[in-house]
Amino acid sequence: MAEDPPLAVDIDGTLSREDRSIDSRVMDVLREWDAPVVIATGKALPYPIALCQFVGVEECVVAENGGVAYVDDELVYFGDRRAADQVAAEFEDAGHDLGWGDADLTNRWRETELAVRRDRPLDVLSEIAERHGLHVVDTGFAYHVKSDGMSKGDALPAVAERLGVDVAEFAAVGDSANDVELFETVGESYAVGNADEHAKAAAGEVLAETYGDGFLAAVERIRSPQ
Known part of the structure; x- marks a missing residue:
């Protein structure tokens, strides 16, 4: 053992x-x-x-x-990335980028969720995520938009x-x-x-x-x- x-x-x-x-x-x-x-x-x-x-x-x-x-x-x-992609699109339509630059190495290989810089507006992000049945977790390094469960x-x-x-x-x-x-x-x-x-x-x-x-x-x- x-x-x-x-x-x-x-x-x-x-x-x-x-x-x-x-x-x-x-x-x-x-x-x-x-x-x-x-x-x-x-x-x-x-x-x-x-x-x-x-x-x-x-x-x-x-x-x-x-x-x-x-x-x-x-x-x-x-998890399923499709809803997270919809959140990203709406967040950007609201005038906010995800915060990682054009290459976005933080999300480029991400398959099931979305990560957003913590200096972006959490209230706006959370409201959009909720509309898509997702929620936001603050890891201390980024806001993560992900599925319940x-x-x-x-x-x-x-x-x-x-x-x-x-x-x-x-x-x-x-x-x-x-x-x-x-x-x-x-x-x-x-x-x-x-x-x-x-x-x-x-x-x-x-x-x-x-x-x-x-x-x-x-x-x-x-x-x-x-």
């Missing part, structure tokens, strides 16, 4: 430094983890896949806040089943409102010190340490429970 439990971990704010660069110390920890590692993020699919490849772990991810997962050479979808916590059980693991065996580490459902799904959960109030309220334990330091502190708790 593996010494470590299966691990689900966010990227931004959890594996990163404050400037969003990856804390290099976390990479060997993930590489040497003696159980499945699931990178669970709000980023579009290519980003966590690339992180897995650079770290040297199996490509197993939940991306787009639970909109799509990749495990065992299978893509599993939990689409979350990291909804996607992880499907990933766990394909891995042959009980989702309750997972430990999760995160920092944002988009980690709440994830924390509620797994057996043990840790919010890093920079986490928002929603994540802290949902976590089993809130760490004093922030960002990558927080992740490393969570690893110590997971491996040496009190």
